[in-house]
Amino acid sequence: MEIDMERSLEKVKAASRIIMNATASQKNDALMNIVMLLKEHREQIYAKNIKDVEYAKSSGLQTAMIDRLTLDDKRFESMLNGVLNIVNQNDPVGNIDEGFKRPNDLIIYKTRVPIGVIGIIYESRPNVTIDAAALCIKSGNASILKGGKESANTNRILSNITREALMNAGLDKNAVLLFEDPERLYISKLLKAKSYIDLIIPRGGEGLINFVTENSLIPIVKHDKGLCHTYIDVDADIDKAISIAYNAKVNRPGVCNAMETLLINVNIAGEVLPKLTSLYNKAGVEIRGCELTCKYAHVTQADKKDWDTEYLDLIISIKIVSSLEDAMDHIYKHGSGHSEAIITDNYTTAQRFLQYIDAAAVYVNASTRFTDGAEFGLGAEIGISTQKLHCRGPMGLKDLTTTKYIVYGSGQIRE
């Protein structure tokens, strides 16, 4: 490892030891300082952002990427509100998960403590710099932020603000470190620095996530794809089914909790499909149906690979299934373990689906779009984990902590 990189990591680790033991009010002070400094430096931040945007344009970046990179008033306000939101959440550190008095009178309890140093690797959105740093500060973690090089100027001023905010709250500024590596010379080394970093969170496209998975010696929590299904059962309430299936696809198709494939029981398909496809058509949704679906509605025939595609777009694949089991088998084979829903009024069918589907969130009679930290009442989230470990589903402040056993003795020794 390069000397300089090692020195930086040592500084972050030392700062983590301090923020790990900071009080809730100290951490909130730092967050309020971020809000204040962001407001104060608004114009400078915009100026840096314009620099990034102009450079991105001149180097021919995709429009979508430039859009994500751009900070406008709305995004700036939402960044401020995000931090205020985190201030208002409870500090998870110090909460007690469970405890017991043992027969030998040892008093043992399991308490929540910060994880330590968290590396967050993300792409163009500069607001992640503030979001991630704020969530880590509140949960007592130090963070190493590796943003996209296209937002380097914006990320630099934003991370400097968080460092100043920490300092003004009496904490060590090195609890936030912007890791600049435009030539990607050090990222592989960072992913191997397991004595300094406790967790890596990659946020971004498949390429980024695969790179991190293949190169990291540090535990990872991935925020991977969401190939979500909704199954309309034979006993579904038709109106609810249509409203939910419409919402799950159309409300915000570009996010991971949007539905990609709709499964419909063959005995209700004739009733549901015409109404639903007409609504989808009006909303401009491209429909790709199985052979049977094509008999009920004028839609394109789906390809084999449609069942494994996360469109993240106004495109849906529809399959007619013969039974609940058939639907669950399809989800088993093609689901990504994110969010799966059934629409039914049959109690036993609903319970079977909830039991047998293995995913981060399983729904009855609601849109998969609710899989989200705020909607679940967990507060702000750093992402939605599609892994089974160490946390699954929306990853909030509590998931940014681990545990430690506290043992109160009175001289106990082991026989």
Add this chain to the structure above:
Amino acid sequence: MEIDMERSLEKVKAASRIIMNATASQKNDALMNIVMLLKEHREQIYAKNIKDVEYAKSSGLQTAMIDRLTLDDKRFESMLNGVLNIVNQNDPVGNIDEGFKRPNDLIIYKTRVPIGVIGIIYESRPNVTIDAAALCIKSGNASILKGGKESANTNRILSNITREALMNAGLDKNAVLLFEDPERLYISKLLKAKSYIDLIIPRGGEGLINFVTENSLIPIVKHDKGLCHTYIDVDADIDKAISIAYNAKVNRPGVCNAMETLLINVNIAGEVLPKLTSLYNKAGVEIRGCELTCKYAHVTQADKKDWDTEYLDLIISIKIVSSLEDAMDHIYKHGSGHSEAIITDNYTTAQRFLQYIDAAAVYVNASTRFTDGAEFGLGAEIGISTQKLHCRGPMGLKDLTTTKYIVYGSGQIRE
């Protein structure tokens, strides 16, 4: 991936879907069948074990390794009792961690579900085959067992017994698979089979653990080294201090929760050291002390690398420190985050130590030897995690599960 290996993994994954949804009584039936079959086949198991032991002797394996490999009556009984113990523990699957009704009337709760398929990679002890399979069965997980090649015959008969036991309980026998790979041709591929395996648990020496960490694309929970400290504070009760420091080193020096380094406050060292070193001497403990320690007692001077050595033997390093802060700094630099203890009667000092020491278990006035699933009241454990994620400390049945969100709706869509 080789076709055959892929087929085997597919079978395990299919079996995991079944055992994941098995009832507690089905899983207990399978466990009771294991006990019955072990008893029935006791002589055959011994015969296979003798074959392994003889082969090990003829190929010149170390005595310690041959000892670990050998199944005698005592170990056989303890294997049986281990399974009965797991039968008597509560099934963690289906427990509800938390739940809430949201303002939009969605009812959301977080329930415990099996992880899926767990790969356990271990060395010579054949009893791990039964322990690990039984813990996985009870927690609803399928297991892939990769034992040491020196215990191949014993592992084969033991794993066949667990498969028969599963079958006789109406479950799929492929929920336990012995992964035989004497030439280590496939282990790297196994560690990359992330679509089939959800978690890898390596149990063994440093070489094994490093190999797994460097090659796995699957999340790992490591059971790594324990470099545990005990700090005798200036306000310690001398008798307790001596009894605990003696126990933590001598009770069972070869395990990870045994103390390796003793820290003593300079203002109490003169009183503690002569008594303690005389006890250690009688027990045959080799003492390596810091410069100052050598002035108080006739001991060898410690080398710089002693502070980072897990002896796992009747050897101890002793350092005299000037203060609590000094002790905590030493632990911060040299501890492995396993178990750390302070001996003190000062309330504020105790609380500071509990707060600032970052380890799986932190003790006041008790021996570090208690860090153990059974001693903590968690029941049987698959090991002691020295990672911060996904679980930390003794890893019991609950830690062999993950969570899923269950969402009961009544037609909710997202605005």
